[in-house]
Amino acid sequence: MDIKITIVGETEVGKTSLVQYFVNETPSLQNSTTPCASFLKKVAMVNDKVINFQMWDTAGQERFRSIAPMYYRGSDCVLLVYDVGQQASYEQLKEFWVKEVQSKCPYHVIFALVANKQDITEQKVTNQEGRAFAQANQLEFYETSGKSGAGVLQMFQELAQKVIDQKQNTQMAKEDTSKEVLVRTQVTQVKQKKDSCCM
Numbered sequence: 001m002d003i004k005i006t007i008v009g010e011t012e013v014g015k016t017s018l019v020q021y022f023v024n025e026t027p028s029l030q031n032s033t034t035p036c037a038s039f040l041k042k043v044a045m046v047n048d049k050v051i052n053f054q055m056w057d058t059a060g061q062e063r064f065r066s067i068a069p070m071y072y073r074g075s076d077c078v079l080l081v082y083d084v085g086q087q088a089s090y091e092q093l094k095e096f097w098v099k100e101v102q103s104k105c106p107y108h109v110i111f112a113l114v115a116n117k118q119d120i121t122e123q124k125v126t127n128q129e130g131r132a133f134a135q136a137n138q139l140e141f142y143e144t145s146g147k148s149g150a151g152v153l154q155m156f157q158e159l160a161q162k163v164i165d166q167k168q169n170t171q172m173a174k175e176d177t178s179k180e181v182l183v184r185t186q187v188t189q190v191k192q193k194k195d196s197c198c199m
């Protein structure tokens with residue numbers, strides 16, 4: 001199964017380092033900003049299912065904002081990342097990114113608020129604050145560090161499972177709808193036969 005994940009958030013919050021950690025399973029802290037976006041792939045097992053992770057790591061610099069929808073529109077899951085040491089990166093998610101992605105993605109997309117750089121000692125945004133905001137806005141919430149790797153692999157695994165569940169539910173709903181249509185068609189056909197019968 002393919003799972004498409006897009007990572008958004010302000011510049012320097014650690015998006016690239018986070019996704020690189022997931023792909024390489026070892027710290028790969030970045031020292032250059034991402035221009036436009038980069039595409040990464042990983043095949044991994046999620047609860048005995050083979051999953052092809054397809055990930056767009058977008059550019060956080062403001063000049064690239066207008067192209068971000070090209071990446072998150074077809075996604076199954078969007079990660080909204082902030083740096084717990086940078087209040088402004090959290091405010092930007094609250095004021096801009098959350099509304100932006102929620103208004104432009106279909107209802108079944110899974111959104112996750114990611115409180116990154118948990119390794120730093122001077123946390124400006126508390127995890128309680130992030131979690132409360134996430135709960136109030138139908139977002140999953142994760143605490144991660146691309147530096148130590150804390151929470152990273154578990155987050156991608158959990159999100160993949162949520163996407164799998166969501167896809168199965170959507171598939172079941174589709175099957176139910178087509179069964180209902182089939183039954184309704186049969187009922188109509190029977191009724192039409194009866195109507196056309198002279199008895």
Ligand SMILES: Nc1nc2c(ncn2[C@@H]2O[C@H](COP(=O)(O)OP(=O)(O)OP(=O)(O)O)[C@@H](O)[C@H]2O)c(=O)[nH]1
Binds near residue numbers: 061
């Ligand atoms: N302490 C700490 N530093 C981190 C962590 N993740 C990334 N960094 C550092 O933060 C800076 C920005 O990291 P990137 O991964 O390039 O950030 P980005 O969000 O991809 O930035 P853009 O590509 O400009 O949008 C780099 O100096 C990283 O070394 C982390 O978890 N902890």
Ligand SMILES: [Mg+2]
Binds near residue numbers: 015016017032059060
């Ligand atoms: Mg980057």
